[in-house]
Amino acid sequence: MNKKLTESLENYLETIAFLKRENKIARVKDISKMMGVKNSSVNIALNVLSERGYVIHERYGYVDLTERGQIVADDIQKKEDLLFSFLHNILGVEKEIALKDACKMEHTISDETLAKLIYFVGKLDNKNLKEPVKKKTK
């Protein structure tokens, strides 16, 4: 059985995915710097993520995501992007705050809410771009 990842572990995956996109590789030091934690904390997290099949990490070597780890990272990134866009572009929340809020919410939002939000955002776009909104008749 595979327990759900904690928020912290999800953040490690997300960070590793980001570093791989940016630098092609991810190192312990980059991860700790980006996340504001110590190398030792990164190591411990990596051990857990390795055991559970989300990352590959050879001693003193680079850190890589397994397919399973990449899938989780992509999923979270997708949530973050949508939440950030909703908060910033639709609600008008300031960039930094919108990002901070999105980074917390991405770990807790349910698939159902995510789906509804995607639909809602799409509908809003249509309204704004294509036609005036009609009052819904009861």
Added chain:
Amino acid sequence: MNKKLTESLENYLETIAFLKRENKIARVKDISKMMGVKNSSVNIALNVLSERGYVIHERYGYVDLTERGQIVADDIQKKEDLLFSFLHNILGVEKEIALKDACKMEHTISDETLAKLIYFVGKLDNKNLKEPVKKKTK
């Protein structure tokens, strides 16, 4: 200095406030039952909340909120209500899931996002109730 409360401690305050509203009083057993934890866990949380001035709890007696505790509980409840309403009434997320999501988000949403959401919900209501929406002219 007063550190921010953890999500867990905020939940204890929220539950105590709920029980006081419903039953006039809050007891350790009611709290543990509602939160799905053991009495011993409640006790430890109450000790922390007492020390930090959020609750009053005499040994073997009822649990009460200080003014400070009540203010925090009210604040969180306000956030929960707004988030639930947005998720359920506007996005159309099913009741139980909307509540579950709101109960997580209420601990992380920033004041800025909260304010923007209140404004947005108000605007939507106006649109739906008073007049068709005009496309915003650039």
Added chain:
DNA sequence: TTAAAATGTTAGCATACTATAACATTTTAA
């Protein structure tokens, strides 16, 4: 090519939260 610097790892400790089990107090009902 080797010593210093940079990076990575491990051991031991701290905080937050929850649980179980043993014990204490209060409430209840016979």
Added chain:
DNA sequence: TTAAAATGTTATAGTATGCTAACATTTTAA
């Protein structure tokens, strides 16, 4: 009014997360 039941508390332990300090390895630059 007192024994049983209900409720509350404490001691001890486990999981998750982070830190510092000591140590190991790799990279670098002289």
